[in-house]
Amino acid sequence: MKKKLLLLILITSYQLVNAQYTEIINSKSPGFSESPYGVGTDVIQVEGGVFFGKGNSPKTFTKTNPLGATVFLRYGKFLEKLEFNAKITYQKNKIEFNDISSSSTNINGISELTIGAKYLIFQQKFADKSKEIRSWEKRISFDKKRLIPSIGVYVGVNTNFLGKDYKEEKLSPKAAILLQNDFSDRLVLVTNLVGDKIGTDNRFYSYIVTLTYAVKESWSIFVENEGDFYKYKNDFQIGTGVAYLFTKDLQFDASIRINTNSNESAFISGVGASWRFDRHEDKMIETDEEGNKVKKRKKKRKKKGFFSRLFKKKRP
Secondary structure: OHHHHHHHHHHHHOOOOOOOOOOOOOOOOOOOOOOOOOOOOOEEEEEEEEEEEEEEEOOOOEEEEEEEEEEEEEEEOOOOOEEEEEEEEEEEEEEEEOOOOOEEEEEEEEEEEEEEEEEEEEOOOOOOHHHOOOOHHHHHOOOHHHHOOEEEEEEEEEOOOOOOOOOOOOOEEEEEEEEEEEOOOOEEEEEEEEEEOOOOOOOEEEEEEEEEEEOOOOEEEEEEEEEEEOOOOEEEEEEEEEEEEEEOOEEEEEEEEEEOOOOOEEEEEEEEEEEEEEOOOOOOEEEOOOOOEEEOOOOOOOOOOHHHHHOOOOOO
16 A cells, blocks of 8 residues: 555655656656656656647638657756756648648658756755644645745757758747646646747747646546747647556556637647656765765775686575
8 A cells, every 4th residue: 555655646746855856757748748857867768659630720721630759858967956858749741722722732841859958946845744643634734835836947949950841940949937836646737838939030938737637556647728829829729638657667648639729720639658768876865963964975896706706605
């Protein structure tokens, strides 16, 4: 029972003593939002999936059927609070024109290639109420600190290594504020405020709000709302999906999204998986007599020769 409870806490809160690393995989999929927490040092994580959908715009008399794949690479190095990442998307769109003369065309290629990094600025810490034995009311009461989110920042660049159909004129920066509220061990709210293609004619600002709930030890569901504020119109998407933790380093997911814009309708669904290569080692910290933190050095073991290993005595 204790192991199951620990697994639930890890799935939803993404927080340990070292602030970043978790014993099980911490994936952003299948949602679009990003947690302020990284994967931890010496961890390589790959999150990928395929998507397909249909779109219809009565205003322009066009239909768009997108099909593609996305790969998101994450790597932790140097600091526990720091993560480097890269996102690449390959997309193929079949566009049908239903005006006076019906026709269609296909465009394909790399539609997105973004490189960036995120850093955890502030981590909210909560009291361990399981140790509260004097007052049952205090033990079950809501911790108001949970209303204050953990905060992270993201800075990246949209590269110009794209397909000819998606080519941009120049490189453009991307920045985001990443917030996370852990309302309980099962319920987590992630909020992103994003500025993309800043300084260009195609710049836009958006928000992403994702609510995740752990149903069982290995299953979680999410509901997400995304809004893009363009110069001439507003786009809003609503999505939902499910994630299944197969092993501590492997997760499968599925999602579905719809566009709520009155000028056009869109439907997109996708399936994916997340896998990590874990070489993380926790740094042991001890204190001296005055209470100051002292890093504990790991003892290096002397390598024994071949014959010493071969003829070594067996100890009971």
